[in-house]
Each structure stands twice: as structure tokens, then as C-alpha cells.
Amino acid sequence: MTEDVQDACRLSAEACRWHCDPTLLGFASTGELTPQGKILGQPDAVEALRYGLDSRAQGNNIFVRGLSGFGRTELIHQIIEETARTPIRVNDRCYVHNFAAPDQPRVLSLPTGMGKPFSQAMKSFSLFAQEELPEYLNSDVVTTRQKQLLAMTQEKIQQIGSPFDEELRAAGLAMVPMQVGQNMVPMILPVVEGKPVNYEELQKLRLEGKLSETDFSALMEKVAEFEKKFAELGHSIAQVQSENQQAQQNLYVEEARKFVETRVSAIKRRFNTPEVQGFLDEVTDDLITRRLWAGQEDIDLSRLYQVNLITCHDADAPCPVVSLSNPTLANLVGKVDREVTTNAMVLRSDHMMIKPGALLEADGGYLILEAQDILTEPGAWATLLRTLKTGMYEIFNADPLGLWGTVQLKPEPIKVDVKVVLVGDPDTYQMLDYYEPRFAGLFKILADFSDTLPRDSEGFSAYGNVIARLAQRDDLLPFSAGAVARLIEQGARISAQQGQLTSQFGRIADIAREAAFIAAKSGQIVVEADDVIHGIQRSRRRAELPARRFRRLMAEGTLRVDVQGTEVGQINGLAVTSAGPLVYGFPSRITASIGPGSAGAINIERESDLSGSVHTKGFLILTGLLRYLLKLRHPMAFSASLAFEQTYGGIDGDSASGAEFCCLISALTELPIRQDLAMTGAIDQKGNILPIGAVSEKVEGFFDSCQGVGFTGTQGVLIPRANAAELMLRDDVVEAVRAGEFSVYAIETIHQALAILMNRTAGTCTEDEYDTGSILARAQHRAHEYWEIARSHQ
Known part of the structure; x- marks a missing residue:
């Protein structure tokens, strides 16, 4: 009877691994294929992505969930191109100096495509203001007119002073320059x-009698009289000189304005927008009224009047698509740089040091971000949400703490229209x-991509396309159909889904x-299936140190795992460990002990705080199954304990609950x-036996353990029938199954498991009684005995 159960549950070698037929792929090598940037087998997700890309409604940004691995950004780019939405005409933008508030640079918007020529025009004008204008104001054209004004002024002074000189001589007086301190001062002397x-x-002379008192007094009175006249004359001359100075200044300004407006008018005619016109008027006024005079030498006019072009577009360019792989706050929204002045402790900023970020570069188009990346960058996530909510783009200072004593620039915010495509996993x-x-x-838009594709012709085409694109992009050898088929088989193993x-x-x-x-190291011209097999084996070997260590400890006897003989209350469960994306299985010895009592089944892992919630739930189900199968007419009166031996880390998951139940029945019977x-x-x-994860890895883990001590021809693994279609065992395991050295049993019920594990029928229940001699009949009997013992001690 038990042989019948084993035969019914034993899987053939063909059932242990699905094979992809290379002839079904439709090509001899990927060199024949033209790679296409398409996502196959995900119609609903692609439709959602297309809708989100094409819609401009508020909040219709997109979260792409589940799309992972090679080329996903390229695939999103491809769908954006295929969507072919008419690009939004976004103006070119530049920051300019704010003459009214220098710490708040202004934004100028220009028609698409005009930003670059305007920037060049203003750069030329800045050099004009720095070099050509001073040269013109010092040229003969201007200096000749200045000399004419000066000559006219001197003539006026001469006209004012000549009568005074004649009166002075007639009065017997003279104007003589005298040294007073360090200055020469004109003085009237007799x-x-x-x-x-x-x-x-x-x-x-008066004291010597050479000059009478009367003459002395008369001379002094004349001097005082003419000094008063001279003071009045000085006021008149000063007025003439002041008028000359004003005339010279007016001439300077007039010539400068005429020269500047000639240049500015040409720029105005070329860039005829109200914003630009107003800015150029401000530039002209600033240059004429503030920058012509001494004391402005420290102002760099070549920077002051230049414009900082932060976005520019070609008139016929498609909408921008920006992928930001390092979404720091500065990369996302830009920054304001600074430079060190001659005083090393002082930093200086101006509008030319403003650097735009990805949010502005993507204005009118799309910004692709990795969710995990932006969430780990301080301030970036909150800033992104604020920008999407308000539609206003703000550039922050590179020094948020305001150190080094520099004026903190506050660039004018910019209104933006950007669609964000956030790519992340389901947990995020x-x-x-x-x-x-x-x-x-x-x-609001979720484009939900499955982590699997159907194992059909469309899925095969997707793999062929991906491998062809990879070979083209990374300059790899072409892959034969057999190599692609092997990669498809590995894809089936990784998916672990039927x-x-x-x-x-x-x-x-x-x-x-x-x-x-x-393949390249071997001098081949095509990658073959054996190269793929070799590559898989190499990657596994690099990461299987924990598995090798486990097998060594097992062979040495440090870890006790029996793969031969029989034991009461002991069974080989299966667990897994991971090394990056690779998963390895290994056996874990489970033991049970039982005796009269009232504690019921005790989970030692739980009592020692090593059991996770899922494992604890599975253990509690085990207790319910005991009640269901034993069908006792009295309470269970025994105490039992189960443990994973030589396991000192945490235990979680319910994949061992079937093995635990069989171990408990063994201890009971x-x-x-x-x-x-x-x-x-x-x-x-x-x-019922329910499916579990990593079934192939668990089978291979026990296979490797048996291989380490030698095959007996009877060894094997019991797995849920529901997992059988997922099996993608290694070739050596499949060959061992084919040779009869190893077996895989697919079971549906605990009865089948008990029969195979104990070489005895589990039993059929009739009116709460099991077949005599069956496993569950013996379990009923032993449970009743424990109840009798417990009752006798009450």
C-alpha cells in the first residue's frame, strides 16, 4: 500500500524541470534580431503609463510599480516617445540682476529658441559697457567738446576778472600768491x-617813519575794501566753474546715453517683448546714472549686465525627458554657487552663479526618478512634493546655514509644468x-508591472528582445537560440511560478x-547554451560559501543531520538562506518528545523567543490538525515539545509545519x-499540504547534503503537489532522479506524507475509528493511554 502511495507521488525526471525548446524562438542567434524598446506581456500597466504620460491633469504624476532590472529607464523613454504628445511650448528663461533688490535675481522669459541669442547679445553688451563705452568717452569726439566747454568757461572767468585787475592797479594794490602752511593763497598787498x-x-615802514600813519591807514582800508570785492568776485567765478562742471557732466551723460541707446535699440528691435524692453531700460538707466563715475571700479560690468541662461529650447525640439540617477536636493532644484573673495572668509554670489536643477530642465516634459533614491536624500522628497503641489520651482542656496558671511540670494520662483515618473517596488x-x-x-496614476511574464511565445519574444538589446548596447557577442533558451529557463526558475x-x-x-x-575568453563568435550554464554555476559558486560551510560541518559531524536510517521523533525539515539574490536550501533537523501531561504541544522556538509570527501561526494550526485527525472523545492529555535542533537564529515561516506534524505523530506513536x-x-x-516558497532550492539543498555523504538510492524530498509545476531543478539533480538515485515526491495530504515517511498506511477513519494497524489508529490509541494516565493521577 505504501509503495502505491510512493509511486503515485514520485515525480519523473521530466517533471522536475521545464525545458525551453530553442526551435520555438524563431531565430538562430540574436544577431538576426532588431532590438525593440517594448514591454511585452504587461498591457494594463503600459496602458496606465501611457494615460499618465499623456494627461496633464493636476496630480496625474505616475508611480511605476514593479518594473525592475535592465533597461527599465530606456523602456519608459520608449513609451514616452511612442506616446508622441505634442510638446508644451516652454519659454526660454534666464536670471538677470535685480537693480531694485540685488539679493533677489529676477527671471526673464523669452520665446522658445530666443534665449541663447539674447544671452549672446547681452554678453556682447556687457563687454561694450566694460570696454567700448569708456574708450568712446575718452575719444576725440567727446574730449574736443569738453575742451570747448572749458575754453568758454575760462573766457567767462577772464571777463569777470579783468575789470577787477584794472581797479586793483589803479588803487596801488597787487594780487600776490602767498605761502600759507602748505598751500598757496592769493592775497591783496599794497x-x-x-x-x-x-x-x-x-x-x-610805519615805525621807521617812512610811512605816515595816515598813509598806513589809507592803504589798509583799500586792502580791506578790495578783499571784500575779491570775495564777491570769487563767488561769481565759482558759479561759472560750477556751471562748467555741470555742463561737462551733462555732455558726458549725453554722449554716453546716445552711444548706449544706439546699442540697446538694436537689441530691443531683435527681442521685442515687454519683459526684455523693461530690463534693457533698467540696464541703460543703471549704466548711465550709476556706473559712469569714479568709485565704481569694483563693479564687474561684464557680469552685472550678462544674463544667466538656465533653460533654452529649440523651437522644433521634443518635450524634455530627464532621468536623474542621483536626486540630491541640489541636483533636483539647483543651487547658488559662491566664490571666495580676496578676504578668504567672505563668499560672494550673484545671479550668474545660479545653477538650475532637474525639475526645471524637465519643465514641459518628464522627470524620471527612482523612489528609493529620492527618499534617502535629505530634503529632496519634501521639495519635490511642494513643487508638484504649488507648481512653483524655487532654487535654494548651497549653504542653507548661511555661513561665511555672504548675502543669501533668493532667486525669483519659476512656474513649472513637469510630469514626474517615480519608479519603485511594491513595498515602497x-x-x-x-x-x-x-x-x-x-x-494618482499607478502603472503596476508584474514581476513575471507569461511563459509563452510573447514571453520568449520579450527575452529574445532584451538579450539582443543587451548585446547591442554592451557590445557583447550574439547569443544562440540555445543560449537564449537557457536564459529563459533561468527566468522560469527565478519566477518560481507555474x-x-x-x-x-x-x-x-x-x-x-x-x-x-x-564565450569571448574562449574565442567563440557566438554565446552558446553551455556558456550560460557555466555562467550560472560560476555565480552560484561565488556566493555559496555559507552552503559549503554547512556541508563541511555536516560531514565533520559538527552539525548532525541524518540522511540514512530511521529515527523516532526526528525528521529532516528544509530551510533556506540567501546570499544577495541567490537562495540556498539546507536541511534542518526537527525533533519532538511527548509524554503524559496537560501542556499540549510546546513550540520551543517560541518559548526561547526565536519563533516568528508566521511560524507560530503554523504551529498553532498543527495543534488544530491534531484535534481534527485524532477525533478523540476526551481532551488531549499529553505534553509535547518540538524544536529545530542546532538552530540559534530566528525561525519564521510555516513551510516546516507539515514536517513538524509528522515528527509529532512519530513521537506520539x-x-x-x-x-x-x-x-x-x-x-x-x-x-491539506499547502505550497511554499523556494521549492527548487530546498530540494537541491537536501540533494547536496546527501551527495556529500553518498547516495543510497532511497533518498528524496517530499514537496507540496501545488509546487510541482514550479520545479526548475539543476541538471545534476534531474539526472539523479532519472537514474533512480534521488526521488521527489509531490504530496497533497498529510496522510500521503505519513505513509511515505513511516512506510505504513496513515489510515482511513470510519465512525471516528481508524484502520487497525494504521499510523493514526496507533496515534489515537496512544493519546487515549495518556488521557487514562492523566485521569488516574487526578
């Missing part, structure tokens, strides 16, 4: 005997949807690159379990 004499000399989407209240309103292939093309691309490397078998599979309270 003339005695044809010679001007000062007050001291005049006083001496769930986290944002739950914890970020603004997320749902700003990312009839599916993984869409995680990044992992497939890594294997393909290594296979191409192996004292019937031995075959140690040459391992079991994986969850259970429900009705005894």
Missing part, C-alpha cells in the same frame, strides 16, 4: 615804491501610500554578461521516520 609789501613790512509604494498623506493626491518567467531582467542580464565573457527523506510544506487544519 605796492610801495613799485614793490608789493606784506603787513609786517608795511608796519616796519505601500509605505508612501500609508505614511505620506500628500502622496495619493500627487501620484507558467511564468521573471521580468527582473537585471538578473538575467547579469548572467548573460558573464556567459558572453566566458513511537513509529520511526525515514531519515533518508526530507519534507517541506505547510498544512491547514484539514490536513
Whole structure:
């Protein structure tokens, strides 16, 4: 009877691995293919993505969930190009100096395509203001007129001063320059005997009697009278000089304005928009009224009047598509640079140091971001949401703390219209949807890509296209149909789902690159299937150190795992560990002990805080299944404990619950379990065996353990029937199954598991009684005995 169960459950070698027929691919090598940037097998997700890209409604930004691996950004680019939305005509923009508020640079908008010529025109004008204008104002054209004004002024002064000079001579006085301190001052002196004499000399003549008191007094009165006249004359001369100075200044301004307006008028005619006209008027006024005079030498006019072109577009260019791989705050919204002045502790900024970010570069188009990347950059996520909500783009200072004593520039915000495509995994989407209240309103479109593709002709075409595109992009050898078929098989293994292939093309691309490397080193011209197999094996070997260590400890006896004989209350469960994306299976010895009592089944892992919530749930289901199968007319009166031996880390998952139940039945019935078998599979309270994950890796883990100590021809693994179609075992395992050295049993019920593990029928229940001699009949009997013992001790 048990042989019948084994035969019914034993899988053939062909059932242990699906093979892809290379002839179904329709090509001999990928060199025959023209790579297409298409996403196959995801029509709903592609439709959602297209709608989101084409819609300009508020908040219709897109979260692309699940699309991962090689070329996903390229695929999004391709769909954007195929959507062919008419580009939004976005103006060219530049920052200019704000003459009214220098710390708040202004934005000028120009028609599309005019930004660059305007920038060049203003650069030329800045050099004109710095070099040509001073040369013109010092040219003969201007200096000749200045000299004419000066000559006229001197003539007026001469006309004012000549009568005074005649009166002075007639009065016997003379104007003589005298040294007063360090200055020469004109003084009016009396003339005695044809010679001007000062007050001291005049006083001496009086004392010597050479000058009478009357003459002395008369001379002094004349001097005082003419000094008063001279002061009045000085006011008149000063007025004339002031008028000359004003005339000279007016001439300077007039010539400068005429020269500047000639140049500005040409720019105005070329760029005839109100914003530009107003800016050029401000430039003209600033240059004429502020920059012509001394004291402005430290102002760099070549920068002051230049414009900082931050966005420019060709009139016939498609809408921009920007992919930002490093979304720091500065890369996202730009920054304001600074330079060190001659004083090394002072920084200086101006409008020419403003650098735009990706949000502005993508204005009128699309910005593609990785969700994980932007969420880990300080300030970037909050700034992105604020920009999407307000539609206003703001550039921040590179120094948010305001250090180094520089004036913090506050560039004028810019209105933007940008569509953000956020790419992330399901966990990130769930986290944002739950914890970020603004997320749902700003990312209304979900393009949900499955991590698998159908295992059909369309899926095969997708793989051929991806490999062809990879070979073309990375300059790899072409792949034969057999090599692509092997990669498709690996895609089926990674997906671990019936009839599916993984869409995680990044992992497939890594294997393909290594296979191409192996082929190239061998001097081949095409990558063959053996190269792919070799590449898979190499990648596994690089990451299987934990698995090798486990097998070594097992061979040394440090880790006890029996793969031969029988034991009561002991079974080989199966667990997995991972090394990056690679998963390895290994056996784990589970033991059970039982005796009279009232504690029921005890999970030692839970009692020692090593059991996760899923494992604990599976263990509680085990208790329910005991009640269901034993069908006792009295309470269960025994205490049992189960443990994963030599396991000191946490235990979680319910894939061992089936093995735990069989181990508990073995301890209860004292019937031995075959140690040459391992079991994986969850259970429900009705005894059904439920599917688990990593089934291929678990089978291979027990296979490797048996191979390390030698095959007996009876070894094998029990797996859920529901997982059988997912099996993608290694070639060596498949060959061992074909040779009869190893077996894989696909079971549906706990009855089948008990029969195979204990070489005895599980039993059929009739009116709450099982067949005599069956496993469950013995379990009923032993449970009743424990109840009798417990009752006798009450």
C-alpha cells in the first residue's frame, strides 16, 4: 500500500524541470534580431503609463510599480516617445540682476529658441559697457567738446576778472600768491615804491617813519575794501566753474546715453517683448546714472549686465525627458554657487552663479526618478512634493546655514509644468501610500508591472528582445537560440511560478554578461547554451560559501543531520538562506518528545523567543490538525515539545509545519521516520499540504547534503503537489532522479506524507475509528493511554 502511495507521488525526471525548446524562438542567434524598446506581456500597466504620460491633469504624476532590472529607464523613454504628445511650448528663461533688490535675481522669459541669442547679445553688451563705452568717452569726439566747454568757461572767468585787475592797479594794490602752511593763497598787498609789501613790512615802514600813519591807514582800508570785492568776485567765478562742471557732466551723460541707446535699440528691435524692453531700460538707466563715475571700479560690468541662461529650447525640439540617477536636493532644484573673495572668509554670489536643477530642465516634459533614491536624500522628497503641489520651482542656496558671511540670494520662483515618473517596488509604494498623506493626491496614476511574464511565445519574444538589446548596447557577442533558451529557463526558475518567467531582467542580464565573457575568453563568435550554464554555476559558486560551510560541518559531524536510517521523533525539515539574490536550501533537523501531561504541544522556538509570527501561526494550526485527525472523545492529555535542533537564529515561516506534524505523530506513536527523506510544506487544519516558497532550492539543498555523504538510492524530498509545476531543478539533480538515485515526491495530504515517511498506511477513519494497524489508529490509541494516565493521577 505504501509503495502505491510512493509511486503515485514520485515525480519523473521530466517533471522536475521545464525545458525551453530553442526551435520555438524563431531565430538562430540574436544577431538576426532588431532590438525593440517594448514591454511585452504587461498591457494594463503600459496602458496606465501611457494615460499618465499623456494627461496633464493636476496630480496625474505616475508611480511605476514593479518594473525592475535592465533597461527599465530606456523602456519608459520608449513609451514616452511612442506616446508622441505634442510638446508644451516652454519659454526660454534666464536670471538677470535685480537693480531694485540685488539679493533677489529676477527671471526673464523669452520665446522658445530666443534665449541663447539674447544671452549672446547681452554678453556682447556687457563687454561694450566694460570696454567700448569708456574708450568712446575718452575719444576725440567727446574730449574736443569738453575742451570747448572749458575754453568758454575760462573766457567767462577772464571777463569777470579783468575789470577787477584794472581797479586793483589803479588803487596801488597787487594780487600776490602767498605761502600759507602748505598751500598757496592769493592775497591783496599794497605796492610801495613799485614793490608789493606784506603787513609786517608795511608796519616796519610805519615805525621807521617812512610811512605816515595816515598813509598806513589809507592803504589798509583799500586792502580791506578790495578783499571784500575779491570775495564777491570769487563767488561769481565759482558759479561759472560750477556751471562748467555741470555742463561737462551733462555732455558726458549725453554722449554716453546716445552711444548706449544706439546699442540697446538694436537689441530691443531683435527681442521685442515687454519683459526684455523693461530690463534693457533698467540696464541703460543703471549704466548711465550709476556706473559712469569714479568709485565704481569694483563693479564687474561684464557680469552685472550678462544674463544667466538656465533653460533654452529649440523651437522644433521634443518635450524634455530627464532621468536623474542621483536626486540630491541640489541636483533636483539647483543651487547658488559662491566664490571666495580676496578676504578668504567672505563668499560672494550673484545671479550668474545660479545653477538650475532637474525639475526645471524637465519643465514641459518628464522627470524620471527612482523612489528609493529620492527618499534617502535629505530634503529632496519634501521639495519635490511642494513643487508638484504649488507648481512653483524655487532654487535654494548651497549653504542653507548661511555661513561665511555672504548675502543669501533668493532667486525669483519659476512656474513649472513637469510630469514626474517615480519608479519603485511594491513595498515602497505601500509605505508612501500609508505614511505620506500628500502622496495619493500627487501620484494618482499607478502603472503596476508584474514581476513575471507569461511563459509563452510573447514571453520568449520579450527575452529574445532584451538579450539582443543587451548585446547591442554592451557590445557583447550574439547569443544562440540555445543560449537564449537557457536564459529563459533561468527566468522560469527565478519566477518560481507555474507558467511564468521573471521580468527582473537585471538578473538575467547579469548572467548573460558573464556567459558572453566566458564565450569571448574562449574565442567563440557566438554565446552558446553551455556558456550560460557555466555562467550560472560560476555565480552560484561565488556566493555559496555559507552552503559549503554547512556541508563541511555536516560531514565533520559538527552539525548532525541524518540522511540514512530511521529515527523516532526526528525528521529532516528544509530551510533556506540567501546570499544577495541567490537562495540556498539546507536541511534542518526537527525533533519532538511527548509524554503524559496537560501542556499540549510546546513550540520551543517560541518559548526561547526565536519563533516568528508566521511560524507560530503554523504551529498553532498543527495543534488544530491534531484535534481534527485524532477525533478523540476526551481532551488531549499529553505534553509535547518540538524544536529545530542546532538552530540559534530566528525561525519564521510555516513551510516546516507539515514536517513538524509528522515528527509529532512519530513521537506520539513511537513509529520511526525515514531519515533518508526530507519534507517541506505547510498544512491547514484539514490536513491539506499547502505550497511554499523556494521549492527548487530546498530540494537541491537536501540533494547536496546527501551527495556529500553518498547516495543510497532511497533518498528524496517530499514537496507540496501545488509546487510541482514550479520545479526548475539543476541538471545534476534531474539526472539523479532519472537514474533512480534521488526521488521527489509531490504530496497533497498529510496522510500521503505519513505513509511515505513511516512506510505504513496513515489510515482511513470510519465512525471516528481508524484502520487497525494504521499510523493514526496507533496515534489515537496512544493519546487515549495518556488521557487514562492523566485521569488516574487526578
